[in-house]
Structure formats: structure tokens, C-alpha cells
Amino acid sequence: MTTEGKMTLVIREDRGAIARLVLNRPDKLNALSKAMLGALQASLDEVAADPAIRVVVLSALGRAFCAGHDLAEMTAARAEDDGGAARFEELFTACAEVMQAIVALPQPVIAEVQGLATAAGCQLVATCDLAIAADTARFGVNGVNIGLFCSTPMVALSRNLPRKKAFELLTTGAFVSADRAVDLGLVNRAVPDAELRRETDELADAIAGKLGSAVRIGKRAFYEQLEMPLAQAYAFTGQVMVENMLHPDTAEGIGAFLEKRKPDWPQ
Known part of the structure; x- marks a missing residue:
């Protein structure tokens, strides 16, 4: 400091x-x-x-x-x-x-x-x-x-x-x-x-309290897509969603929702 x-x-x-x-x-x-x-x-x-x-x-x-x-x-x-x-x-x-x-x-x-x-x-x-x-x-x-x-x-x-x-x-x-x-x-x-x-x-x-990896992915994508034309922004964010979906903690979060329980995410 x-x-x-x-x-x-x-x-x-x-x-x-x-x-x-x-x-x-x-x-x-x-x-x-x-x-x-x-x-x-x-x-x-x-x-x-x-x-x-x-x-x-x-x-x-x-x-x-x-x-x-x-x-x-x-x-x-x-x-x-x-x-x-x-x-x-x-x-x-x-x-x-x-x-x-x-x-x-x-x-x-x-x-x-x-x-x-x-x-x-x-x-x-x-x-x-x-x-x-x-x-x-x-x-x-x-x-x-x-x-x-x-x-x-x-x-x-x-x-x-x-x-x-x-x-x-x-x-x-x-x-x-x-x-x-x-x-x-x-x-x-x-x-x-x-x-x-x-x-x-x-x-x-x-x-x-949210999944940290999802928020990090989302913040980066939020600012990047703002600088893109509409079609490019949708193509880019679609790939971001794929990246997010493949994250194991996201699979746990979706599974927990479907099973009506709290997700077991890293603290």
C-alpha cells in the first residue's frame, strides 16, 4: 500500500x-x-x-x-x-x-x-x-x-x-x-x-452469495458485448453461455435447483 x-x-x-x-x-x-x-x-x-x-x-x-x-x-x-x-x-x-x-x-x-x-x-x-x-x-x-x-x-x-x-x-x-x-x-x-x-x-x-465464477464470467462479457454490433454480441454471449454451462459448479447449481436443494458450491 x-x-x-x-x-x-x-x-x-x-x-x-x-x-x-x-x-x-x-x-x-x-x-x-x-x-x-x-x-x-x-x-x-x-x-x-x-x-x-x-x-x-x-x-x-x-x-x-x-x-x-x-x-x-x-x-x-x-x-x-x-x-x-x-x-x-x-x-x-x-x-x-x-x-x-x-x-x-x-x-x-x-x-x-x-x-x-x-x-x-x-x-x-x-x-x-x-x-x-x-x-x-x-x-x-x-x-x-x-x-x-x-x-x-x-x-x-x-x-x-x-x-x-x-x-x-x-x-x-x-x-x-x-x-x-x-x-x-x-x-x-x-x-x-x-x-x-x-x-x-x-x-x-x-x-x-452467488457463484463467483459465474459472476466473473458475466462481468467480463457484460463490458465486452457493449462494444459489439448486435449480431456479434449475440454470437459472443452465446459462446460465453456455453463456457458457463460447462463449468462444473454451474452443473451443480442447476442440479440443486432441479432437486430442490441448496447447491454445494465452494465457499
């Missing part, structure tokens, strides 16, 4: 088959500094290689989920000979790699969102497979308000929201409530603050 001073930037807490990754830079609103991105990438790599983990929850400490990139760090880079160009490219590449790592992760990722999720922080929510938000949370891709269009957050946002709604947020820099984020499809549901952890854990438990 990467540290900043003596602080661990991403804390991992396991509960059975569920890994909770906690952003731990509350004094900076969990901004995605170079170090924070490195810590998050390392944590995702660690979880991806752990066959015991079936679900990942991404949460944060403090009054914000994530306020986007660290503008102070970015501004300091302007003092370099190239005006910061190399540092900026390195930062946005690292951020893109983290976002793609979440999509490629074998396990579903649930964002648990409190407070603010802005710019690249909103991108992080949009990138996760599922999201539960406190009803007091607010979301925005507000870079345009300071002259920096949120072009990289746009990638995740435009793949989650209707096109005109995404473009409106990107060009106005407006913030939306948690209830509005549900309506837009950015998050699955909004719940009272006091119930956020319980609601997230219940969703994680529900997924963790």
Missing part, C-alpha cells in the same frame, strides 16, 4: 469474500494525487489476484468521496521546463489505467458515496459497476467552471448517462443531488446517510 507521510492512502478491510478499499486522504477530500492513484492501482491489482474475494466496495473517509484530481499538485507542476506537460500526461494516463482496472477487475465493484464526488471523483463513481449514495451526496463534472473541461471523466460519464444529459453536466459544471443521480443512472439508489453502510453491505452480500 502506498503511504503519504505516515498515512496509508488506501486501506483494505476484508469481510469474508468482500474487500472494502477505503480512500484515506480526508484532509484533501480524497483527491486523486499521483500517490493516491498509485495506491488505488496497487490495491486493485492485489484484489484482482485474490480468488477468495468476490466483491469489492470502494468507499472513502471524511466529508467527500473524492473531489477529483489534486489541483495543488497539478499547479506545482507548471514550474517545470515544459509547463507541466509531462506530469499532466503521466497523471491522466495513471488515472485512465485505474479506471480501466476497475472495469477489468474480475469482481464487481460497488462505490459507496458520501459527500462530494466531483470531476475525476464523479468519473470514479461512473466507472464502478454499481453505486449506492447517501441522499446528501452531490455529484458534478465541474472542471469547466475553472476552465478545464472534464474530458477524461467524460468517457465514463457518457457510457453511463443519456448523451444529452451527460453533455449538459459537462458544459454547465452543475452539481446534481443524489436523487437526481439515481434518475440519470449514475448511481443505483440513494439512501439516508445512516443507512449507507448497511445498504452497501447488503448489496455486496447478495452478490458475494
Whole structure:
């Protein structure tokens, strides 16, 4: 895990088959500094290689989920000979790699969102497979308000929201409530603050209780088929179903259903 001073930037807490990754830079609103991105990438790599983990929850400490990139760090880079160009490219590449790592992760990722999720922080929510938000949370891709269009957050946002709604947020820099984020499809549901952890854990438990190999196969196929034409998507997913059917644990699950008993799946 990467540290900043003596602080661990991403804390991992396991509960059975569920890994909770906690952003731990509350004094900076969990901004995605170079170090924070490195810590998050390392944590995702660690979880991806752990066959015991079936679900990942991404949460944060403090009054914000994530306020986007660290503008102070970015501004300091302007003092370099190239005006910061190399540092900026390195930062946005690292951020893109983290976002793609979440999509490629074998396990579903649930964002648990409190407070603010802005710019690249909103991108992080949009990138996760599922999201539960406190009803007091607010979301925005507000870079345009300071002259920096949120072009990289746009990638995740435009793949989650209707096109005109995404473009409106990107060009106005407006913030939306948690209830509005549900309506837009950015998050699955909004719940009272006091119930956020319980609601997230219940969703994680529900997924963790399914056959892990089936969920891993399904997540990979979900994202791959989205990029395909209709006929190709059906041909591809048909082959995925064949792969899934041939898995011995799937045969056990179907047999248990027909015999009206619980499946004897690996824990």
C-alpha cells in the first residue's frame, strides 16, 4: 500500500469474500494525487489476484468521496521546463489505467458515496459497476467552471448517462443531488446517510452469495458485448453461455435447483 507521510492512502478491510478499499486522504477530500492513484492501482491489482474475494466496495473517509484530481499538485507542476506537460500526461494516463482496472477487475465493484464526488471523483463513481449514495451526496463534472473541461471523466460519464444529459453536466459544471443521480443512472439508489453502510453491505452480500465464477464470467462479457454490433454480441454471449454451462459448479447449481436443494458450491 502506498503511504503519504505516515498515512496509508488506501486501506483494505476484508469481510469474508468482500474487500472494502477505503480512500484515506480526508484532509484533501480524497483527491486523486499521483500517490493516491498509485495506491488505488496497487490495491486493485492485489484484489484482482485474490480468488477468495468476490466483491469489492470502494468507499472513502471524511466529508467527500473524492473531489477529483489534486489541483495543488497539478499547479506545482507548471514550474517545470515544459509547463507541466509531462506530469499532466503521466497523471491522466495513471488515472485512465485505474479506471480501466476497475472495469477489468474480475469482481464487481460497488462505490459507496458520501459527500462530494466531483470531476475525476464523479468519473470514479461512473466507472464502478454499481453505486449506492447517501441522499446528501452531490455529484458534478465541474472542471469547466475553472476552465478545464472534464474530458477524461467524460468517457465514463457518457457510457453511463443519456448523451444529452451527460453533455449538459459537462458544459454547465452543475452539481446534481443524489436523487437526481439515481434518475440519470449514475448511481443505483440513494439512501439516508445512516443507512449507507448497511445498504452497501447488503448489496455486496447478495452478490458475494452467488457463484463467483459465474459472476466473473458475466462481468467480463457484460463490458465486452457493449462494444459489439448486435449480431456479434449475440454470437459472443452465446459462446460465453456455453463456457458457463460447462463449468462444473454451474452443473451443480442447476442440479440443486432441479432437486430442490441448496447447491454445494465452494465457499
